[in-house]
Amino acid sequence: MPKLTRSYTGLMVWDALILIPVGVLLLLGFTGLFSTSLAAPFFSSTFFRQLIWLVLSLGLVWLLKLISPRVYMDQAYRLYALMIVLLLLTYFMPAVSGGRRWLVIGGIGLQPSEFGKIIVVLALAKFLAENQPKLERFHFALLPLAIAGGPALLIIGQPDLGTAIIFMTTAFAMMYWAGVAPMHLFVMAAPVISLLAGFNFYTFSLWMLLLVLVLYFSRSKLRWSVINFVVNASFGTLAPTLWNKLQPYQQRRILTMLDATSDPQGAGYQVLQSRTAIGSGGFFGKGLGEGTQTHLRFLPVTDTDFIIAVIGEEFGFIAILLALILYGWLLLRMIDRAATTQYRSASLTIVGFATILLVHVFVNMGMATGLMPVTGLPLPFMSYGGSFLLTCLLMIGMTHYILAVEP
C-alpha cells in the first residue's frame, strides 16, 4: 500500500452510509436527554447544554477540513507528547467526584483522555504504517502496546479503568489489522487472561491447559514456550495480590458484575435499577416522560452512563434494536471503508476509531444490563458529555476527511 502522499483537496461527497446512522443515533440520544431534562428549566438542562456542544462540535468538525489530514497524521507523535503532558497536568487539578479526569481551562472542563483516544489512534496508525515489515518480529510488535500502554497507565491513575481498557483493546485491534501475527497477539493478551483467571483455581487450570496446547501446536521454540508459560503462571498466581492494590470502588464494580444483588446500595444498586428500567420498558416502552425509574430518580446518572436505560424504559426494545442496528451499520461501513482504502495509515486510523466506538457501545450497554462492570464509559452519540461528543464527532469527521484524500 502506498503511503499517504497525495495532496489534500478537502472536496468530497460525505459518505451517507456513515452520516445517516450517526444522525439517527444523535436524534435518539437527544430524545433521551429531552426526557431526562423534562423537569429542569430548559436553559440549564442537559438537553440544552448538549445541544450547544453539538453545534460547537459540528463547527469544529467543519473547521477541521481546513487542515489536511496529512498534518495531524504526520504530527501524531507530537500530539502524543502533548497529550502525555496534559494527562500529567490532570494530576495537579482538584478532584471532581473522586477522580482527576478534568483539565479546567477558563471555566470549561475538558478531559484530555477523551481526545487522547484520537491521538493514540493517530500515533499507533503512524507507527504501524511506517514500521510494517518489522512487525513480524515479536519484540518489535511490543512497541505499539507500549504506545497505548503509557497513557493508559496515566489514565488508570486518574482513576479511569474504562478508558484505559479502551486504549489497550484499540491497540490490539489495530495491530491485528496491521498484520501482527495472531499468535503474537495471543501471547501478548495471555497474561491479562491469566491475571483474571487466577482468581479461580479451576478456571486458571483450564486456561493453563489451553495455553500449553496452543504453544505446543504452534510449534514454537521450547525456550520461547517455557518463558511464556512461566510468565502466565506467575501472573495468575500474583493476581490476588494485585487485586488488593485496586481501588475499593474498582473492586466493588468488578465484583458487582458477578452478582448485581450483592451490593444493593452501591454499584449493584445502580445496575439493578438500570435493569429494572430496561426490563420494565418492554417492547414498546412506557412513552416519553413516562419512565418511573427515570423520573422518580431510581435510575442513577441517567444523562451519561445510563442513557440507554432511559431509552430502554421509555421507548422499549424496539428503540434498543434500532440503536444496535445503527451502530452495526456504522461500524461495518467504517470497517468496509478501511478495508478498501488505499492508504495504510488511513485504513488503520479508521479501524482504530471503529474499535473505540465498538468498545464504548459494548461496555456501556453491557453495563446497563449487568453484562459488564460499571466502568463509566459513555455511549457514543447518545450520552451527555461535551468532550466525548466532540471526540466522537471528530472521529467521524476525520474518517471522512481521511477518506477524501483518496485519488
Place this chain on the structure above:
Amino acid sequence: MSTAGTALLGRRNLMAAVIIILLVTIGMRFFQFQIILHDKYASYAENNSIRTVRLRAPRGIILDRNGYYLVTNRPQFNLAVIPAEVEHSLTELESLSRYLEIEPEYISNLVSAADGLYQRFQPVTLYEDVSFIQRSYIEEHRLEFPGIFFVDHTIRHYPSRARGTHVIGYLRNVAEEDFAEYRKDGYRMGDVVGFAGLEKLLERQLRGEEGYRYHLVDNLLRDLGEIPNKPTQYPVPGDSIRLALDVEMQAQGERLMEGRLGSLIVMEPTTGEIYVFVSAPDYVLGPFVGPIPQTLWEYWRDHPAKVMLNRPINGLYPPGSIYKLVAAAAALAGGRIDPAATVECNAVYQFGNRVFHCNIWPGHGVVDLKDALRLSCNIYFYKLIQQIGFEAWVEMSLMLGFGAPTGIDLPQESLGLVPTRKYMDRKYAAEGWTAGHLLNMVLGQGDLLVTPIQVVRMTAAIANGGLLVNPRLVLDPELTSRSPEAIKLPGWIWNYLQEAMYEVVNGEKGTGFRAKVPGAKIYGKTGTAQNPHGNGHSWFTGYLETEDGRQLVVTVLVEMGGLGSRVAAPLAAEVFRFYLERYPPAKEGQLAQAH
C-alpha cells in the same frame, strides 16, 4: 497487492464478525430483560415507585342499652414536619414551643436527628395530640412556621359520665414480643389491639377493615401524591356494639362504690343482661387512648388496691351467709328436713370440743328454716349441714353454678372454689379434716370461694325460678351468649327460697331490712364473710320485682365493709330506687290498654 488485499479482506471479515457477535450479544441481553423478563421487572419498577399507605379503620363505637355513647373515637392531631423542608428555618420553628409548652431545643433536636438520606424526607412528629386551642393558634400563625402540617389519627374517646373501666378494657400496641401471635391476623407492629375487657373480647368486630391509598414516591421516598389510576380502597369501620349497660345506672353504681373496694352488679335475671358492672376501685380510661403510656400502666398494675383486678369476675371471696341459701336449697331438694321443723338457738353450739356461736346474743330462740334465713341464724345451719351431709351441699353448690364459669362475655373469668371431699382429703391430708370444717363452710366460709358474678347468677336463678343464665354485657345475644341451663329442681323449692328472701328484707328483724324501698317488692340475703385481715366482707344479694313483672338482681360486695346488713344492703336499696325512677312500672291502666 493482491495477497495483501486478500489478507485484509480476511481481517475485515473477522472484524465484522466480532462487531456482529458483540452487538447481537447486547441485543439478546436486552431481549432477555425487555421481552422475557418484562413482567418481573415491570413489577419491580412498580414496587419501587408505589408506596401503599394504610388507612386505619375507625374502631367500632360502644353504646349503652339506650344508645348513649360509652366509647367513641375522636381525631388526634399530631404536629409534624419534613426535616429537609425546615432545616433552614429552625429558629422560626423553635418559636412553636411557645404554643406547645415544650423546650425550644426539643424541636430542633428532633429535626436535626433525622439527618439520613431517607429520613430527611420522612415526616417527624413534633407533638402528639395538639389541643384545639393550640391548633387554632398555630393555624392562625401558619405563615410563621413554614413546613409544618398536622397528621390526624383516630383515638378512643370516652364521652360518658360512666367509666365502665373494667367492662370496656383498653388497647395496647402490638409489640415485638407478641407480634408473632397477631401477625397472622394481619396486624403490624405498632397497631393497636384490644388488650382487656370487651375491647379484647370483641376485637374482631370492633377492628374493622383497613383501607389502602397508593402514593407515588421517588428514590428518596418523597411522597409525590396519590396515583390517579389506582383508586383508594377506603377502610371499613368496625361494628358498633351495643351493651346491656345503662350509663346512668352505671354512673350511679360507680358513685356508690367510690372510696370502697368491691363489686356492684345489676342484672336482669331472665335475660342475663347486665345493667351495672362496677369493680371498685377503678381508674379513668382517658389517658389509655390509643397506646397506653407504659409508666401509667405500671402505676395502675402495681397499685396496692389492685385497681386492675376485675373484682366481679376475678375477685375470689368467701360468700358468708348468703351461701345459706345454697344449704337451704340442698336441704329442701334432698327432702332430708321438714322446713317447718324448728331448732332452738341460744347463741352457742357445742360441737365436739369446739364451741360455735350465733351472730346475736342471746340467740334467736325457736326458729324454722325460713326464720333461720331471715335472721341469718348460724345454729340452725350447723344442725342442718349435719343432717344433709357434705355431698348434697357440694352437689347443690355446683347446680347453682358455683365452681364454674358463668359464661359472662368477658375474658378470663375465674372459677371460684367449691371444696369437695376429694379436695378436702388432699388439702388436709396431714392433720385430717372434720365435720367442724363443714360447719364453717355452710356459713359460706373456710375453703369455699366465689366470685361476685357467680352470686349474681345464683340470685337470678332463684328469682326466675331455676334458670341458670349467662350474664352478658353485650346486648346482642348472638355475639357472645350461650344457651341458659335449667336447674332440675321442683318449682316449690324456688318459691320457698323466694319467700324466704322476701322475709329477709321485709320480715320482722330481717337482716336485709335496709334494702327496703317503699312501695317496691324487694327480696334479698345479707352476708358478712369473716376476713382474717380486718373487717368482714359485706355482702348483699337480692332482687326487685316490679308491679309489671320485671325483675332486677342487685349484688353488692364491699371488701372489709363490715356487716352486710349495714353496708351492702343500703347500697342495693339506692340502686333499686334509681332503677324504679328510670324505668317506672307501667300503671294498671296502661297495662290494660297495652293488652
